[in-house]
Amino acid sequence: MHDAWLIGTILVMLVGVLGTVLPVLPGIPLIFIAMVGYGYAEGYQQMSLAFLGVNLLIVLISLALDYAGTAWGARRFGATSSGATAAAVGGLVGVLVLGPFGLVLGPFLGAIGGEVLQGRKLEDALEAGIGTMLGLAGASAIRFILSLAMVAFFVWRIW
Template identity: 40%
Template sequence: MLNAAFWIALLVMVLGTAGTLLPVVPGTPLIFLSALGYAYYEGFNQITPLILGILFSLMVITLLIDYFAGVLGAKKYGATKYGTWGSFIGGILGVIIFSIPGLLLGPFVGAVTGELLGGRQAEEAVKVGLGSFVGLAGGALFKVIFAVAMIMIFISGVF
């Protein structure tokens, strides 16, 4: 029979999965910390240091994806350094100023603005902006996949 600590940890992990898409919830760090808390509670017998190491590694990968997905998407679509920096800065400012809409639009607007300031034509700048958005969407998909994998690893450790 599973105890309340397992169900609480699992609930927090589900919230963490939602956090991979919402900027106000820390996503995979929340999943990792929940697993760590449960491991401590149960004496590291079910959730071992090896499992925690795997979960930590997956968390770090998702954080890197989070920071670089939009930039890599912009680069793939031909961004110059202006578009790359614009995407990065736009993503940060977008989240700070406009929350969820800013998360979606900030890298796009930043990449387009950066490319226009760098002297590119509007059509090329928009293409780079779309690349930034595609990278961001792809990154979000990978973060959700990694979050679900982290939860599955946790559950398999418990059982």
């Protein structure tokens, strides 16, 4: 029974790693849920509350990275504070309206909309939108690395 839980947990974690680059899957939260499930199955002997607490912190940081990365990218490419804020809000609204695809499309459209509302030319607004996408891509790369670290620490912890 223990081996089945372990294999299932690692498979779910691998799907989670994919989810850090595919917007349709909740990558790092999925990895954490797999850890909690494995902890439950093994009576929280190896998956201590401290270990899970550290990983929960990583989950929260990764979620904040999405919004910080988009805002940073927008600002780096000349967005006003309104454009950067609209990019972050666009990410939230995008997820609510378009689901996981809104996480990518929402910040892009938000940055463009925020810049146009500030009276900037469409060309400048598009540049801010592209910067937003680059910031989101950077955040995705960091999330990917964090997901690999979480899986590696899990494997190290149980062996």
